[in-house]
Amino acid sequence: MRFDSLLDSLGRTPLVGLPRLSPSAEVRLWAKLEDRNPTGSVKDRPAFWMIAKAEKEGLLTPGCTILEPTSGNTGISLAMVARLRGYRMVCVMPENTSAERRQLLRMWGAEIISSPAAGGSNEAVRVAKRLAAEHPDWVMLYQYGNEANALAHYETTGPEILADLPGITHFVAGLGTTGTLMGVGRYLREQVPDVKIVAAEPRYGELVYGLRNIDEGFIPELYDDSVLTTRFSVGSKDALRRTRELLEQEGIFAGISTGGALHAALGMARKAVKAGERADIAFIVADGGWKYLSTGAYEGTLEEAEDRLEGQLWA
Amino acid sequence: MAIEVRIPTILRNLTDGAKAVEGKGGSLDELITDLDSRHPGLRDRLVDAKGLRKFVNVYLNDEDVRFLGGLDTEVSDGDTVTVLPAVAGGAADLPGGRR
Known part of the structure; x- marks a missing residue:
């Protein structure tokens, strides 16, 4: 192939x-x-679909910052695409996720903001939503609510x-x-x-x-x-x-x-x-x-x- | 053989601290009534007039009984029933949600 x-x-x-x-x-x-899949997880599908949709809608333009709450795989997928397309990537992830995931994210150039372990993924979502409010120019693709996530699997x-x-x-x-x-x-x-x-x-x-x-x-x-x-x-x-x-x-x-x-x-x-x-x-x-x-x-x-x-x- | 019922920390005051107890019955409803005969008060913590209490999750062999038959779910010997408070058990808190 x-x-x-x-x-x-x-x-x-x-x-x-x-x-x-x-x-x-x-x-x-x-x-x-x-x-x-390209970065080794199912999340490549929604990540690619969400970025393509945001580009099509004009939300993402070169030099933009992408923000995403993620316990790992989605962030890794997004970071890889972001690197290829010239976006800055910021991930919010719980501090109790594995070391490999952090290394992979950094490897593809993502910045990581840790959220408290006790709150799990929910806390990462809350922290990301707060950051998005503080930085209105950042683009949060928001995998939990982005129809392109489910659509990638539907299609x-x-x-x-x-x-x-x-x-x-x-x-x-x-x-x-x-x-x-x-x-x-x-x-x-x-x-x-x-x-x-x-x-x-x-x-x-x-x-x-x-x-x-x-x-x-x-x-x-x-x-x-x-x-x-x-x-x-x-x-x-x-x-x-x-x-x-x-x-x-x-x-x-x-x-x-x-x-x-x-x-x-x-x-x-x-x-x-x-x-x-x-x-x-x-x-x-x-x-x-x-x-x-x-x-x-x-x-x-x-x-x-x-x-x-x-x-x-x-x- | 009987049905094993796993009890969450918050309800173990009703089971003398036991993490799991055994019971019998043909439905979840009968099983809970049987347990209540030896652990009085347990039924009231799990069930109200409308059925399973809102913030209690019950799993039959790890499957959420709300998607099976609720209190009418059939149970049989060898099954494992897991009781969890929704707050500590997943359905309420995880992405995936509370119903």
Whole structure:
């Protein structure tokens, strides 16, 4: 395959079967390898779409500063495009995200502003919104509310999956900005009667939630729960366990949030087996494991890895 | 075999500090009633006149029961039910939202 530039090589990622983790020949799991994108994550799709939209609308012109709250991957994608297009990039990210993500961001020239760990991604959003108010000339693309985020998946990820898996019965992805689930979910619902759209939501320990109260709850503007069929809450231990199973049984080296999606996919697979129904379940491998090596997720016992992950954001 | 029910820190005063208790029933509703017979007050913390309390999340094998059948969700031996206060459990706080 030949492309005019790295940006042109976005998408068209492989969908690979999981012969060992699939429960039977009638109930099969398929992994969409989004780590095969230009900067190594699914976030390249929304990042490229959001920048292209802002350029088209005249919001972004050469020399502009882009501001974005991000726990990593979106910032990395935006930083890469910003470097190629001549924008300054400022990321607001929680201080408890992995060292690799920070290095990658700086490598592509982004500036990082840390937000307190206790507030997680929500706090990063609040800090970014405050900065945007202080710097009206900065452009916040705002992945949580930017329709181009979901649209990228509606126009690319969804059609790619359906073309490769016409018999799809379930689509599973992690729930963050909700862009992947909203975009792919809407597309598949239009094309496939009764397709099930399944969210895997990360469940963190009390260290991460610590100090917040109910009034601070935050729902991304993109979120529409009518697109979802069901929603799983996946704890760190199960996410880690599934990430390791994917590596050990299928050879796929994925990030920890992928383990969360796999856990939900296996939950739906078990229900299909129990009901005696056939299923082709596609789930998103959001990124590779490289950025999480320093968390110790892949070393020692599961319990040790879980202890090391306590208090860290993994999705 | 029974159904394992994981109890959040904030409700462990009702279970003598136990992180998990066991119960039985054919539906979530029956399970909670069964638990309440040994841990009085638990039902009132989870359920009000309209069903599951707003700021309580209950998961059956990690799946949100609000997307299943709420209190009518069928449960069976070997299942794991996880109870979380919405504030500490994810649905209320994470990007992904509160309903």
